[in-house]
Amino acid sequence: MKNSLKRLLALAAVAALTAAVPAPSALAQPLPGDGIRARIEAVPGMRLLGERPAPPGQVVLDLAYRQPDDHRHPERGSFEQRLTLVHKSAERPMVLHSSGYDLGSSPERPSEPAKLLDANQITTEQRFFGTSRPGGPDWSTLTIWQAASDHHRLVAALKKVYRGAWISTGGSKGGMTAVYHRRFYPGDVAGTVAYSAPNNTDDGDDSAYDARIELVGTPECRAAVKSVQREALVRRSAMTERYGRWAEEEQRTFRTLGSADRAFELAVLRLPMMFWMHQPSGGCGSVPGAAATDDELYAWVSQVTQFPVYTDQTLDAYTPYFYQLGTQLGYAQFAAPHLDGLLRHPGVQEVRSYVPKDIPLRFQAGAMADIDRWVRRDGRSLMFVNGENDVAVAEPFRLGAGTRDSYRFEVPDANHHISLTGLPPGDAEKALATLRRWAGRTPPAGG
Numbered sequence: 215m216k217n218s219l220k221r222l223l224a225l226a227a228v229a230a231l232t233a234a235v236p237a238p239s240a241l242a243q244p245l246p247g248d249g250i251r252a253r254i255e256a257v258p259g260m261r262l263l264g265e266r267p268a269p270p271g272q273v274v275l276d277l278a279y280r281q282p283d284d285h286r287h288p289e290r291g292s293f294e295q296r297l298t299l300v301h302k303s304a305e306r307p308m309v310l311h312s313s314g315y316d317l318g319s320s321p322e323r324p325s326e327p328a329k330l331l332d333a334n335q336i337t338t339e340q341r342f343f344g345t346s347r348p349g350g351p352d353w354s355t356l357t358i359w360q361a362a363s364d365h366h367r368l369v370a371a372l373k374k375v376y377r378g379a380w381i382s383t384g385g386s387k388g389g390m391t392a393v394y395h396r397r398f399y400p401g402d403v404a405g406t407v408a409y410s411a412p413n414n415t416d417d418g419d420d421s422a423y424d425a426r427i428e429l430v431g432t433p434e435c436r437a438a439v440k441s442v443q444r445e446a447l448v449r450r451s452a453m454t455e456r457y458g459r460w461a462e463e464e465q466r467t468f469r470t471l472g473s474a475d476r477a478f479e480l481a482v483l484r485l486p487m488m489f490w491m492h493q494p495s496g497g498c499g500s501v502p503g504a505a506a507t508d509d510e511l512y513a514w515v516s517q518v519t520q521f522p523v524y525t526d527q528t529l530d531a532y533t534p535y536f537y538q539l540g541t542q543l544g545y546a547q548f549a550a551p552h553l554d555g556l557l558r559h560p561g562v563q564e565v566r567s568y569v570p571k572d573i574p575l576r577f578q579a580g581a582m583a584d585i586d587r588w589v590r591r592d593g594r595s596l597m598f599v600n601g602e603n604d605v606a607v608a609e610p611f612r613l614g615a616g617t618r619d620s621y622r623f624e625v626p627d628a629n630h631h632i633s634l635t636g637l638p639p640g641d642a643e644k645a646l647a648t649l650r651r652w653a654g655r656t657p658p659a660g661g
Contacts, residue, residue, distance in 0.1 A: 250301045250375075251275065257371050261294065266322055273301040274322045279371070281341070283348040284355045285363040293348045295364055296339040298322055307333040307653040308376040310369065310403060314387030315535065316344030326633050327383045327407050330646060331653050334376060338365065340391065342534035353573055356534055358394040358542055358581065365391075366399040379653045385409040386606065386630065387535070389598075390543070393611065396596065397588045405595040405652030410604055410630045413611045415586045417544035417577065424549045426608035427486050435498035439486050440552050442501050446482050446515050447556035452508040454478050457521060466525035471567055477524035480562045483548055485519050490605045491630040493518070529568055536568035542581040546608075590614025595652055597621045597645060599637070601628035621648060 250273055255262050259280040266274040278294035298321035309328040321337040328335040339346045341364055342356045369380060380403040382392040389411030396406050428436065446453055458474040461467065471477045489497070502514050515521075522528050529536070539545040547563040561567075569575060589596065589611055596617070600607045602624055613620050623645055625636040634645045650656055 250304070253304075253375050254299065257375065259371065263296075266298075268300070268322070271302060273299075275299045275301065276321075279368055281364050281367060283350070283352065285360055285367075291349055293341070293346060295341065295346045295368070296344060297368070298337045300324065300328070300335040300337075302332070302334050304334075304376055305378060307331050307379045307381060307655065308372070309333045309335045310338070310365065310380060310382040310392075311335055312338045312340060312365075312384045312388045312391050314340055314384060314389075314391045316340070316346075316531070325383050326409075326635075327381050327649060330634070330649060331381070331655055333381070333653065336368070336372065338368065340364075340534070342537075343531075353537060356537055356541075358391075358538075358585075359398055361391065362395040362398040365395045366402055369399075369402045379404040381405050381407065381649070381653055383407040383409070384411075386411065393589070393596070394585060396593070397585050400592070400594060404654075405597065405649065407597045407599065407634075407649065408611070409599045409632055410601060410607055411598065411611060412606050413582065413586060413589075413609050414544035414546065415582045415609060417579065417582075420546045420548070422608040423487070423546040423605060426605050427490070427548070430490050430603045430605065431498065435501070438498060438501040438503075439489055441504070442511070442515070443482055443485055443550070443553060444556065445502070445504060445506075446485075446511060447479070447553060449508060449511060450475070450478065450556075453512055453515065456508070456512045457516075460521070461525060464522075466522070466527050468524070469526050470529050470570055471524055471562075476559050476562055476567075477521075479557060479559050480567065481519035481521060481524055482515070483550055483553075483557075483563055485515065487546070487548065487605045488519050490603050493629060495603075495627050495629075533569060533573070536565055537573060537575065540565040540569060540575040540577060542578050544577075544582055586611070589617060589620075591616035593617040593620055595619050597623070597648065599623045599625065599632055599634060599645070601625050601630060601632045603628060604630045604632075606630055619648075621645065 251262065254260055254275060254277065261278045263276040263278055266276065268274040277297040277299055279297055280292050281295045282288035283291040283293060296317055298317060300322055309325055309331065311325045311328065317337060317339045324335055341361055342351060348355060382395060382403045383406065384392045389408030392406045392408050393411060395402065454475050457478055461474060468474055468477050471480065500514065502511050545565040566575060591614055597620065598611045600610055613622060623637050623641050625632040626638065628636055634642055637645060
């Protein structure tokens with residue numbers, strides 16, 4: 215009841231701020247067929263792929279923008295980066311949004327900042343994801359600097375059309391992507407809202423993640439999660455038989471990880487993180503006990519750990535992600551002393567497990583430390599929003615003595631899926647006011 219009341223108060227604060235913003239009529243109104251298609255197609259390197267159905271007053275365009283395979287050597291070739299543009303008016307703010315992966319099935323869906331600002335939005339697919347792949351590909355060009363340079367070129371090109379304030383945003387890896395873009399091109403946007411963005415500065419030390427797992431939720435719930443991990447491994451034979459049968463029926467394979475048994479063990483080791491990242495408040499009641507049948511246990515573990523992730527057919531699409539983890543971003547491995555005697559595959563948590571052996575992995579230990587230093591010493595107009603129970607942000611971005619006009623907020627009793635409107639009322643009001651100020655949408659005095 216207390217959390218519900220807090221959320222209602224936060225929503226009321228957001229509604230008050232929204233009502234105080236000048237009506238859209240005070241800005242240039244979008245006109246039917248206001249020439250946006252022609253203006254976008256006139257941008258050098260931009261290609262119109264198609265148009266999606268859109269509400270009145272909006273135009274939604276699927277686009278491709280030509281990017282160099284290697285920004286340091288543009289003469290070596292190029293690829294098309296896919297984008298989706300939601301256009302309302304060239305006079306409104308523009309939100310640069312990324313998931314950090316491919317475009318997904320609904321790239322026209324507005325991010326929270328786009329909703330709150332009633333803004334335009336450009337959603338980007340990241341290099342090497344989806345169809346936005348260089349021709350080689352030369353995996354060495356999949357770096358945070360190259361991806362940031364993609365965004366930089368795109369922003370520079372579209373600012374000729376959208377001259378208002380730009381805001382960048384994303385959740386999880388998309389939030390990380392937005393921060394990396396700011397590190398290398400800090401002046402491209404007026405502000406950044408990064409949701410649930412991890413900051414793994416030392417890939418050799420995962421103690422923060424282990425400590426976080428020992429603090430989230432209640433002692434009873436943490437004990438239940440550990441117990442179900444053990445139970446799954448005690449019943450390994452029954453679990454892997456079902457997993458293997460499902461894979462055969464769905465024509466899924468385990469060549470990269472090696473076997474259904476290795477994939478199952480890895481999934482079980484990652485179970486606590488996945489549980490705390492995605493389970494809603496009160497999700498502890500769903501954890502099976504020792505009396506659960508094999509079918510009940512399998513169904514729950516499969517749902518929480520997302521068994522399809524560990525098959526070749528899913529890993530292929532996410533190989534760029536795991537490559538980035540293994541070369542720059544870092545990857546958490548979890549201690550599990552409560553599973554002693556039940557584990558068979560030492561080293562299965564290494565990120566190498568997810569990446570085909572013919573793709574080289576060489577970790578650059580200084581990449582994330584550089585980002586962290588920039589945030590603490592030189593970061594400007596940054597907003598980090600995390601959930602209280604989210605294990606993924608056990609190592610969060612922190613503000614420092616040199617950081618300016620930047621904020622960290624925490625959504626109480628929340629997981630990886632959060633919003634500004636879920637913040638306590640005072641924080642929600644502060645966050646929304648800051649976002650509007652960055653975007654030039656501050657209400658007039660006395661409004």
